[in-house]
Amino acid sequence: MRRGASLYRTGDRFTSLYAVRSGFFKATAVLENGREQVTGFSMTGEVMGMDGIGPEQHSCNVSAVEDSDICVMSFAALQALAQQSPGLQHQLRKMMSREIVREHGVMLLLGSMNADERLAMFLLNLSRRFAAHGASPSEFNLRLTREEIGSYLGLKLETISRTLSKFQQEGLIRVKLKFIRILDDAGLERVMRRDPD
Amino acid sequence: MRRGASLYRTGDRFTSLYAVRSGFFKATAVLENGREQVTGFSMTGEVMGMDGIGPEQHSCNVSAVEDSDICVMSFAALQALAQQSPGLQHQLRKMMSREIVREHGVMLLLGSMNADERLAMFLLNLSRRFAAHGASPSEFNLRLTREEIGSYLGLKLETISRTLSKFQQEGLIRVKLKFIRILDDAGLERVMRRDPD
DNA sequence: CGGTTTCTTGATTGGGATCAATAGGAGTGG
DNA sequence: CCACTCCTATTGATCCCAATCAAGAAACCG
Numbered sequence: 306m307r308r309g310a311s312l313y314r315t316g317d318r319f320t321s322l323y324a325v326r327s328g329f330f331k332a333t334a335v336l337e338n339g340r341e342q343v344t345g346f347s348m349t350g351e352v353m354g355m356d357g358i359g360p361e362q363h364s365c366n367v368s369a370v371e372d373s374d375i376c377v378m379s380f381a382a383l384q385a386l387a388q389q390s391p392g393l394q395h396q397l398r399k400m401m402s403r404e405i406v407r408e409h410g411v412m413l414l415l416g417s418m419n420a421d422e423r424l425a426m427f428l429l430n431l432s433r434r435f436a437a438h439g440a441s442p443s444e445f446n447l448r449l450t451r452e453e454i455g456s457y458l459g460l461k462l463e464t465i466s467r468t469l470s471k472f473q474q475e476g477l478i479r480v481k482l483k484f485i486r487i488l489d490d491a492g493l494e495r496v497m498r499r500d501p502d
Numbered sequence: 503m504r505r506g507a508s509l510y511r512t513g514d515r516f517t518s519l520y521a522v523r524s525g526f527f528k529a530t531a532v533l534e535n536g537r538e539q540v541t542g543f544s545m546t547g548e549v550m551g552m553d554g555i556g557p558e559q560h561s562c563n564v565s566a567v568e569d570s571d572i573c574v575m576s577f578a579a580l581q582a583l584a585q586q587s588p589g590l591q592h593q594l595r596k597m598m599s600r601e602i603v604r605e606h607g608v609m610l611l612l613g614s615m616n617a618d619e620r621l622a623m624f625l626l627n628l629s630r631r632f633a634a635h636g637a638s639p640s641e642f643n644l645r646l647t648r649e650e651i652g653s654y655l656g657l658k659l660e661t662i663s664r665t666l667s668k669f670q671q672e673g674l675i676r677v678k679l680k681f682i683r684i685l686d687d688a689g690l691e692r693v694m695r696r697d698p699d
Numbered sequence: 700c701g702g703t704t705t706c707t708t709g710a711t712t713g714g715g716a717t718c719a720a721t722a723g724g725a726g727t728g729g
Numbered sequence: 730c731c732a733c734t735c736c737t738a739t740t741g742a743t744c745c746c747a748a749t750c751a752a753g754a755a756a757c758c759g
Contacts, residue, residue, distance in 0.1 A: 334606055338697045342613050344606050356606065359599030364606060384588075391585065401598045402556030408605035409531055409541050409553065409561060415612035416539050416656035420715065450737065459613035461716060466739055482724080482738075500535045617747065647705065658748060663707055679706075679756075 306375065308448075312353070312367040319357030321377050325349050328373020329448055332356075332365045333456075343457040345411075346370075346431075346449075350438045355401050371448040415459045418497075423458045424468045425496040428478070432487055444486045472496075503572065505645075509550070509564040516554030518574050522546050525570020526645055529553075530653075531562045540654040542608075543567075543646075547635040552598050568645040612656045615694075620655045621665045622693040625675065629684055641683045669693075 306312065312323060315335060330347040344365055347353045357363040358380070387394040414423055436442035447454075451462040451469075458465070469485075472478045477493055479486040487493065503509065509520060512532060527544040541562055544550050554560040555577070584591040611620050633639035644651075648659040648666075655662070666682075669675045674690055676683040684690065 334610055336610060336614075336695075338695045340610075340614050342610050344609055355599060356602050357599070359596040359603065364603050384591075387591075388588065391581075394581075394585075394591075398594075398598070399556040401595070401602065402552060402554070405553050405598065405601050405605065406556065406561050408602065408609065412541050412605065412608055412612060413531055413533060413537075413539050415609060416653070417533070417537050451739095452737085456613070462738080463717085463740085464715060466737095467715095470739075498533075498535050648707095649705085659706080660708085660749085661747060663705095664747095667707075 306369045306373050308369055308371050308373075310369050312369065312375065313357075313363050314366045315363055317357075317363045319354070319361050319363055319380065321379050322352055322354040322383065323367075324352050324376040324378065326374040326376055328375075329370040330367055330373065331370050331449070331453060331457075332367045334365045341456070342459075343453055345407075346457070348434055348438070349440075351434075352400055355404055358401070370453075420458075420460055420464050420468050421471075422497050422499065423460065424454075424465065424472070425477075425493045427454065427458060428485070428487060429490070429493050429497060432490070442487070443490070444484075447483050447485055449483070503566045503570050505566055505568050505570075507566050509566065509572065510554075510560050511563045512560055514554075514560045516551070516558050516560055516577065518576050519549055519551040519580065520564075521549050521573040521575065523571040523573055525572075526567040527564055527570065528567050528646070528650060528654075529562045529564045538653070539656075540650055542604075543654070545631055545635070546637075548631075549597055552601055555598070567650075617655075617657055617661050617665050618668075619694050619696065620657065621651075621662065621669070622674075622690045624651065624655060625682070625684065626687070626690050626694060629687070639684070640687070641681075644680050644682055646680070 306328070312330065325347050327349050330353060331343055332345045332347070332353070333341050334344050335341045347367075353367055354363070356365055383393075383397070387397055414426055418426065431445065431447070432442040435445055451465040455462045455465045469478070469480045472493075473480050475492070477487075477489045477496070479488060503525070509527065522544050524546050527550060528540055529542045529544070529550070530538050531541050532538045544564075550564055551560070553562055580590075580594070584594055611623055615623065628642065628644070629639040632642055648662040651657075652659045652662045666675070666677045669690075670677050672689070674684075674686045674693070676685060
């Protein structure tokens with residue numbers, strides 16, 4: 306898929322799950338009044354589309370942030386297979402449950418962290434996920450705009466820009482537009498964990 | 503279960519799902535630095551515990567907000583049954599998917615709504631859920647403290663108190679401590695949907 | 700009752716939003 | 730390749746909503 310292309314949209318009939326083979330995706334949700342928010346990102350090795358299983362139609366828009374390859378898995382076929390194999394059945398449920406737990410984490414972030422903590426958590430989370438599929442955990446070309454990051458973290462793009470600059474001044478990271486290098490992992494952890502007063 | 507009693511805690515081994523027969527529960531998550539946040543509420547007819555399926559242990563604390571009855575469903579038994587019945591299988595997945603979509607909604611709320619919008623959405627959501635199991639949608643005894651509501655909505659208890667007072671002044675609701683009566687459903691909808699700018 | 704928790708309301712503060720201006724890349728077509 | 734435009738990023742100044750601090754009232758509960 307080309308950068309910017311849409312994988313599925315809100316309201317589309319649910320037919321398949323999608324595994325990311327390479328690339329980077331974002332999911333956004335739209336409210337009735339037109340406000341839009343990024344609700345998640347998916348990278349190599351992760352599975353998208355689980356929001357559609359229950360309602361049998363998708364409840365968010367997913368599009369490629371960079372040129373990407375995906376593997377389409379027909380859900381009907383998957384179900385048939387799972388009927389045979391309790392292992393796969395279990396795997397499926399595990400993935401969905403992991404998604405629930407992941408979202409709990411985002412709720413905590415949005416509900417109780419300040420801007421520094423949110424961004425530190427975000428960077429560390431990305432780092433771990435890059436590492437999980439063999440990419441460098443300390444250096445990445447993040448193909449997202451400040452606005453997309455901000456939307457995900459419940460902040461404005463100016464705040465993302467300022468906070469990245471501050472982290473750089475403090476020697477935690479090096480930023481050059483979309484290239485980010487993490488210099489002090491432990492320092493970011495400290496920012497993220499900082500006790501309330 | 504008595505009010506205040508714990509159903510399960512973070513780290514407990516996952517064994518069962520729990521259907522609420524009557525009463526009201528809250529789920530909270532705790533961060534490493536001790537901060538705690540309410541991540542959800544469950545009322546009659548709703549199912550709890552799905553966060554535990556993947557990791558095989560629970561990732562939040564659930565406790566009764568008022569005296570409640572629950573139905574414990576052993577997950578192993580449920581799985582065995584589901585092996586027989588594709589319908590049940592589907593039902594299970596549907597529930598989990600619904601949980602994912604519900605959390606998307608909370609993310610939108612926390613990430614992009616102001617205090618008025620959050621509280622209006624919360625009240626309307628409760629109202630719909632009470633209606634869903636035959637209770638009055640326009641009048642309920644909400645057994646939560648302002649602090650618990652605030653924690654869920656990412657606001658402080660004083661803000662909840664002020665906003666409830668304001669809604670009352672505007673004729674949208676009547677509040678008497680934990681008793682809440684919705685006077686103007688459409689008005690609350692309008693508050694919730696209010697266009698940015 | 701008396702003690703504690705919960706709620707309300709007022710005054711002040713502060714973190715991030717908003718407004719604004721400039722700079723820097725990326726993409727396009729000549 | 731350069732010129733042009735558009736989009737993205739940075740940084741400063743100001744504002745505003747909700748947090749915080751504070752005090753008193755009301756309700757719950759043993």
